Amino acid sequence: MxxxxxxxxxxxxxxxxxxxxxxxxxxxxxxxxxxxxxxxxxxxxxxxxxxxxxxxxxxxxxxxxxxxxxxxxxxxxxxxxxxxxxxxxxxxxxxxxxxxxxxxxxxxxxxxxxxxxxxxxxxxxxxxxxxxxxxxxxxxxxxxxxxxxxxxxxxxxxxxxxxxxxxxxAESRKAHREALIAHFEPRIEEFCSDCQTRLKQNPLRILDCKKDRDHELMETAPSILEFLxxxxxxxxxxxxxxxxxxxxxxxxxxxxxxxxxxxxxxxxxxxxxxxxxxxxxxxxxxxxxxxxxxxxxxxxxxxxxxxxxxxxxxxxxxxEKIELPITSSIDCYVVTMGDQAKDRAVSLLYEMRNAGLIAEKDYEDKKMKAQFKSADRHQAKYVAVLGDDELERNVIAVKNMETGTQEEVSIEEVISYLTSKL
CATH class of the missing domain: 3.30.930.10 (Bira Bifunctional Protein; Domain 2)
Known part of the structure; x- marks a missing residue:
């Protein structure tokens, strides 16, 4: 079903x-x-x-x-x-x-x-x-x-x-109400059933009727401004x-x-x-x-x-074809290569988010090229690449996706590095 x-x-x-x-x-x-x-x-x-x-x-x-x-x-x-x-x-x-x-x-x-x-x-x-x-x-x-x-x-x-x-x-509305009843009552049977009910309940509502808006009495109905x-x-x-x-x-x-x-x-x-x-x-x-x-x-x-x-x-x-200034970009996408790097990225991502960065990583075990495509889809400003080799040297490669420049920073300093750049 x-x-x-x-x-x-x-x-x-x-x-x-x-x-x-x-x-x-x-x-x-x-x-x-x-x-x-x-x-x-x-x-x-x-x-x-x-x-x-x-x-x-x-x-x-x-x-x-x-x-x-x-x-x-x-x-x-x-x-x-x-x-x-x-x-x-x-x-x-x-x-x-x-x-x-x-x-x-x-x-x-x-x-x-x-x-x-x-x-x-x-x-x-x-x-x-x-x-x-x-x-x-x-x-x-x-x-x-x-x-x-x-x-x-x-x-x-x-x-x-x-x-x-x-x-x-209240005084003005009472006078207008009486004028509306006097105006519509002689021909109220020409109006819809709703308007017939409204005549005594609230005749002002007749003027808001969608069914009878073209009736000639609508054009000549007394205006509230005349009774203020x-x-x-x-x-x-x-x-x-x-x-x-x-x-x-x-x-x-x-x-x-x-x-x-x-x-x-x-x-x-x-x-x-x-x-x-x-x-x-x-x-x-x-x-x-x-x-x-x-x-x-x-x-x-x-x-x-x-x-x-x-x-x-x-x-x-x-x-009016107005585009609201909405961005869906993220600050950093973490690309990993190797099982140890993938494990380390879990805690690194957590630390980034706690520091106020908008960050994401791959959860589908994609190849490196596919991870970079995913970073593009997320409109990532920076990509941090972490492999087992980088992990052994305690560094991470950070790439600026707008300029294409890349540099290595220590894993402990990557968050402060990204924060200063952003």
Whole structure:
């Protein structure tokens, strides 16, 4: 019987995984500069957390979650996104009591959604996200957006488009909600069943419908920007001012609606305009969610964050033909001739690695010529040749593979010799 990988998942093999490591390390370094600290939450949570935190009317909760009963009959869900878990931990561990606020967190890890697999979109995918909890300052909104843009630009992406919108405060959203219901209700039977359900649950979600996006009522739907009160307008203008001060270009799109129920005030998406990237251009999305901590049993806490798929980021890099500066070379390859030399090479290799050198040797009993070919495949900077004759004289021949020069050094000094050269 042969086994195959489940649909919508992938094996990331050596040669490819180094790209992931580079991107993830770049994200970690950037978060450190912005003073966001890593949080690691469980891969599964109680289903109710996502139902309340993500929103009952969302496609994620209604159609895409991997949910099962554990042995005691409790409903458990593999996490479909990272924000709800992060805020749950923030509340449960009372991070809001720390004297220094806001609490700035980031995460990198696998998420799970049952959706149709396509280029850059999988059922198990890796998400990087940040959350800033505890501040109502529009400057933190601009900081979060700037961090996301900074990551893409640091990795070399140029075909980027930042789109922002305001969903307003509770008062503004209530007025907009009533206007949306009045707009869609007379002809709601012309829309899909999902939209008919959303009309009373969360009519804003109708604007995000993929099936009915070409319906004429979508074009004439009232814009949230028409219903922003003075406080919401001032807040949104401040965010724009800060982005402008950071030299970050953006477009205001009144039609931008994030797919999760907990958003208010600032919402944003970053898209790729790269040729050949695909029909789905969104790379990253996020926004402010001032009521989420309260919804899951915590104190009233403002928050803002974003999440992005590492898979889609790598796909964007490929679309723009950007080569990451990844090297697979090693410092030294030890070539041996003779049984005694082969035995001595085992401990020599161990000593090299303990000294911080990236080193390798042959384990297939190859001839000397084949060992040199193996050294080439490893892109070895130096090759150390040890035969029984050299072992008897307590020396080892070290060859610089770039220049072709070779010299003998004592076995005891070979590590310090290589270290000084490298």
């Amino acid at each position: 042969s086994f195959q990988i489940p649909r919508g998942t992938q094996d990331i093999l050596p040669g490819e995984v180094e790209k992931w490591q580079f991107v993830e390390n770049t994200a970690r370094d950037l978060c450190n500069r912005y003073q966001y600290k890593e949080i690691r939450t469980p891969i599964f949570e109680h289903t109710e957390l996502f139902a309340r935190g993500v929103g009952e009317s969302t496609d994620i909760v209604q159609k895409e979650m991997y949910t099962f009963l554990d042995r005691k009959g409790r409903s458990i869900t593999l996490r479909p996104e990272g924000t709800a878990s992060t805020v749950r931990s923030f509340v449960e561990k009372k991070l809001y009591a720390n004297p220094s606020q806001p609490t700035k967190l980031y995460y990198i890890g696998p998420m799970f959604r049952y959706e149709r697999p396509q280029t850059g979109r999988f059922r198990q995918f890796v998400q990087f996200g940040v959350e800033a909890l505890g501040s109502n300052d529009p400057a933190i909104d601009a900081e979060v957006i700037s961090l996301a843009m900074n990551l893409y630009q640091t990795l070399g992406l140029k075909s980027l488009k930042l789109v922002i919108n305001s969903l307003g405060d 009160n003075d406080d919401s307008k001032k807040y949104f203008q401040k965010v724009q001012d800060y982005l402008g001060a950071n030299g970050i270009s953006f477009e205001v799109d009144p039609g931008l609606v994030r797919g999760l129920d907990y958003y208010n005030h600032t919402a944003f998406e970053i898209m790729s305009n790269a040729e050949g990237f695909g029909a789905i251009t969104t790379l990253c999305g996020g926004g402010r969610y001032n009521g989420l901590a309260q919804d899951i049993g915590g104190p009233e806490t403002p928050g803002i964050g974003f999440a992005l798929s590492i898979e889609r980021l790598l796909a964007a890099l490929e679309a």
